[in-house]
Amino acid sequence: MINNRLEEIGGYPFDRLRILLDPYQPAPSFTPISLSVGEPQHPPPQLVREIINENFELWGKYPLVRGTPDFRSAIVSWLETRYDLPQTMLDGEDCVIPVSGTREALFMIALAVVPEKIHGKKPAVLMPNPFYQVYLGAATLAGAEPIFVDATLETDFLPNFQTQPTELLERTALAYYCSPANPQGKVATLETLKNIINLARDRNFIVLFDECYSEIFHQNPPPGGLEACAALGGSLDNVLVFNSLSKRSNVPGLRSGFVAGDPKLIKAFKTVRDYGGAPPPYPLLAAAAALWRDETHVFQNQMLYRQKFDLADQILENSHGYYRPEGGFYLWLNVGDGEEAALELWRGAAIRTIPGKYLSRENKSGKNPGSSYIRCALVHDKKTTEEALSRLVKTL
Ligand SMILES: Cc1ncc(COP(=O)(O)O)c(C=O)c1O
The missing domain is CATH 3.40.640.10 (Type I PLP-dependent aspartate aminotransferase-like (Major domain))
Structure with a gap:
């Protein structure tokens, strides 16, 4: 017996992404970089370690x-x-x-x-x-x-x-x-x-x-x-x-x-x-x-994101509907067909992004408003971000 409501939800975006990309090898000449998950890769503040240990x-x-x-x-x-x-x-x-x-x-x-x-x-x-x-x-x-x-x-x-x-x-x-x-x-x-x-x-x-x-x-x-x-x-x-x-x-x-x-x-x-x-x-x-x-670590974190978006401003300029978001750390790029672009970026540049279609559902007019987009999470350090964005622009 399985709750039939689960069928209405469908697969979670990252499962759908694995189905799309995993049958293919990433471009062998590059180290893979994942921009698909909104998981910050900046170092966690040291005080976390200390306080957890103190409260053992x-x-x-x-x-x-x-x-x-x-x-x-x-x-x-x-x-x-x-x-x-x-x-x-x-x-x-x-x-x-x-x-x-x-x-x-x-x-x-x-x-x-x-x-x-x-x-x-x-x-x-x-x-x-x-x-x-x-x-x-x-x-x-x-x-x-x-x-x-x-x-x-x-x-x-x-x-x-x-x-x-x-x-x-x-x-x-x-x-x-x-x-x-x-x-x-x-x-x-x-x-x-x-x-x-x-x-x-x-x-x-x-x-x-x-x-x-x-x-x-x-x-x-x-x-x-x-x-x-x-x-x-x-x-x-x-x-x-x-x-x-x-x-x-x-x-x-x-x-x-x-x-x-x-x-x-x-x-x-x-x-x-x-x-x-x-x-x-x-x-x-x-x-x-x-x-x-x-707030000190929060401020440092904000600075790092701003520097990475400065890089995005330079590298992406006006391509693919790029705009600098007011908040958060995602690029939401209009690439024509998001699924096709995600596949191409993986196979041609070893960059993992998520098709916007997986983050949206069909609206009343039967259109999925995310279809033409990909989402890229700028969660890495500056060097990796620069490398990823340069590969992304070349490939797209
Ligand atoms: C819009 C939004 N809300 C909530 C969350 C959940 O974050 P957490 O469970 O880590 O607090 C996320 C995580 O990516 C998110 O993107």
């Missing part, structure tokens, strides 16, 4: 789902400083919960908030298209209908939920919103975030702001969901934000993030996690709290 004894304890007061207070302080929030807005007891990476949290939250029916109809979950594929898995396995809202060049690379039909908004349970966006790197303005929150409150759905790229930006710090709540008067109703150390601090293997926002939603989420969650172990939480309290 705590491996002997089952961690609480709520984590530690120290972790929650590090998150509240970071959020207050980063988004200039009033100190009364976030209660560290009720408004914050640690998670073992935001991937599982973005998935599990749907189990906590999607009801069986809304006004007697199947609930809908809105998401951008292209999008982080976990949203689709979460919506479908929670029994909702996933609704793919174009986030294309024509829509300024962000989804517009406001223009969705009333019938749909009335049965919407939740909406995923990613800024800076993966893969397009677009950053939503504070005004846009406020409009989404207003819509969610008017229509009585929940909005989940996926902000794991918030600290990788090129000019101005991207606004966030909680900042928009503050600008709207401070209520946290209907809003949760998800953030992570994976990209900010180059520790994707630490599996550490948090969810913050509406205490009613945090409570429901905690109940799901009480039954099925894997809360972060205490030594990792201690390291995570220290990372959220340190």
Whole structure:
């Protein structure tokens, strides 16, 4: 017996990529370079090692789902400083919960908030298209209908939920919103975030702001969901934000993030996690709290990404629709046929990229908005990045 909803989701993008590329040898004259996975290769901060070792004894304890007061207070302080929030807005007891990476949290939250029916109809979950594929898995396995809202060049690379039909908004349970966006790197303005929150409150759905790229930006710090709540008067109703150390601090293997926002939603989420969650172990939480309290390594990280995008500016210039993203570390290149280009880059230049088609789904007009794109993650050091981009331009 297999859950039939799994068929509706289809294969995960990296499995589809293996099926596409693995029957072929990469170009033998080159060392393979993978730009397919958004896994930062910059070194993790040393303090992680030290703090985990210092807290060795705590491996002997089952961690609480709520984590530690120290972790929650590090998150509240970071959020207050980063988004200039009033100190009364976030209660560290009720408004914050640690998670073992935001991937599982973005998935599990749907189990906590999607009801069986809304006004007697199947609930809908809105998401951008292209999008982080976990949203689709979460919506479908929670029994909702996933609704793919174009986030294309024509829509300024962000989804517009406001223009969705009333019938749909009335049965919407939740909406995923990613800024800076993966893969397009677009950053939503504070005004846009406020409009989404207003819509969610008017229509009585929940909005989940996926902000794991918030600290990788090129000019101005991207606004966030909680900042928009503050600008709207401070209520946290209907809003949760998800953030992570994976990209900010180059520790994707630490599996550490948090969810913050509406205490009613945090409570429901905690109940799901009480039954099925894997809360972060205490030594990792201690390291995570220290990372959220340190901005020096984050600043150095930002500098490194900016230098790599300077290289991309020079090497790619205006080719393949190249633009420098406002946030995040991806290139989203329009190459005509993304699958064909990914195959060619692998066979001809030993560069692994991911076809945009695998990160999107067909929209209502039957078009997959990612088909003509490839996504390239600039996660390596400068030298490797330069080498990869030069090969990529020559091959394409
Ligand atoms: C848009 C987006 N959201 C969430 C995640 C999950 O990150 P993590 O589970 O490492 O916190 C990723 C990871 O690549 C991502 O790209």
